[in-house]
Amino acid sequence: MSCVAGKTILVTGAGQGIGKALCLKLADNGATVIALSRTQNHLDELVHENCNILPVQVDLSNWQETKQALTCINNIDGLVNNAGIALNAPLLQITEEQIDRSFNINVKALINVTQTVVPKMIEKKQGSIVNVSSQASLAGLAEHTVYCGTKAAVDGLTRAMALELGEHNIRVNTVNPTVVMTAMGKQVWSNPAKGNPLKEKIPLHRFAGTNSVRSSDHADFTEEIKFVCFSLEK
Numbered sequence: 001m002s003c004v005a006g007k008t009i010l011v012t013g014a015g016q017g018i019g020k021a022l023c024l025k026l027a028d029n030g031a032t033v034i035a036l037s038r039t040q041n042h043l044d045e046l047v048h049e050n051c052n053i054l055p056v057q058v059d060l061s062n063w064q065e066t067k068q069a070l071t072c073i074n075n076i077d078g079l080v081n082n083a084g085i086a087l088n089a090p091l092l093q094i095t096e097e098q099i100d101r102s103f104n105i106n107v108k109a110l111i112n113v114t115q116t117v118v119p120k121m122i123e124k125k126q127g128s129i130v131n132v133s134s135q136a137s138l139a140g141l142a143e144h145t146v147y148c149g150t151k152a153a154v155d156g157l158t159r160a161m162a163l164e165l166g167e168h169n170i171r172v173n174t175v176n177p178t179v180v181m182t183a184m185g186k187q188v189w190s191n192p193a194k195g196n197p198l199k200e201k202i203p204l205h206r207f208a209g210t211n212s213v214r215s216s217d218h219a220d221f222t223e224e225i226k227f228v229c230f231s232l233e234k
């Protein structure tokens with residue numbers, strides 16, 4: 001983790017869950033963290049926990065406002081495209097609005113933020129981008145058709161970005177977590193009828209959490225956070 005010290009890292013979806021835990025972890029380890037998220041009071045709570053974190057409030061569904069919010073940021077070493085939503089429904093009940101919102105945040109906004117930040121990385125001839133995908137890109141999950149589709153898209157565009165940006169010494173990776181008991185995770189998987197069969201397939205037979213991510217007890221650190229931090233190092 002010490003390799004992130006002194007680096008400037010932008011994390012999207014920073015107000016809650018994995019993004020919030022990641023911001024705190026990176027800031028604790030000496031990174032300058034720019035925390036982008038939608039809800040101001042979630043950002044206020046984050047800054048209350050670590051006053052060195054720099055908040056940026058913007059709704060990623062707005063293409064132009066997102067670009068404007070990021071133009072004044074000049075020095076970015078790392079980008080974590082973490083923001084995402086899960087609007088789950090059986091296939092026959094999925095609405096056009098759910099499809100549009102899901103692809104807008106999980107895919108289109110990720111491209112927008114990356115496009116805005118990458119020129120500054122190209123100038124420096126280095127950078128690392130981590131796209132937070134999901135097991136859902138690889139496995140079929142009941143009532144997750146649209147979500148699975150968005151995360152498969154994240155995997156695909158990550159491979160293409162890595163190819164294009166590699167020549168500028170910019171690395172692009174995904175992490176593909178299984179269930180983390182954030183607001184998003186709890187919404188589906190706290191129901192034992194849905195959660196228990198999935199837990200059986202996980203070698204540790206439990207879901208990940210984010211609560212103890214600042215603890216010095218490494219055994220309790222969320223594995224996904226460690227993978228993101230590992231990908232940002234170098």
Ligand code: NDP
Pocket residue numbers: 012013014015016017018019036037038039042058059060061082083084085105132133134135176177178179180181182183184185
């Ligand atoms: P949460 O719902 O707990 O947090 C998501 C964060 O993203 C929130 O802070 C939210 O803002 C922000 N966000 C959502 N929409 C927008 C938007 N339009 N503009 C700006 N910010 C926005 O999700 P998780 O922490 O669980 O998920 C983080 C990532 O990890 C997602 O990409 C998700 O798909 C992925 N993932 C999650 C898993 C899980 O089990 N939890 C498993 C695998 C992958 P606000 O504070 O306003 O809510």
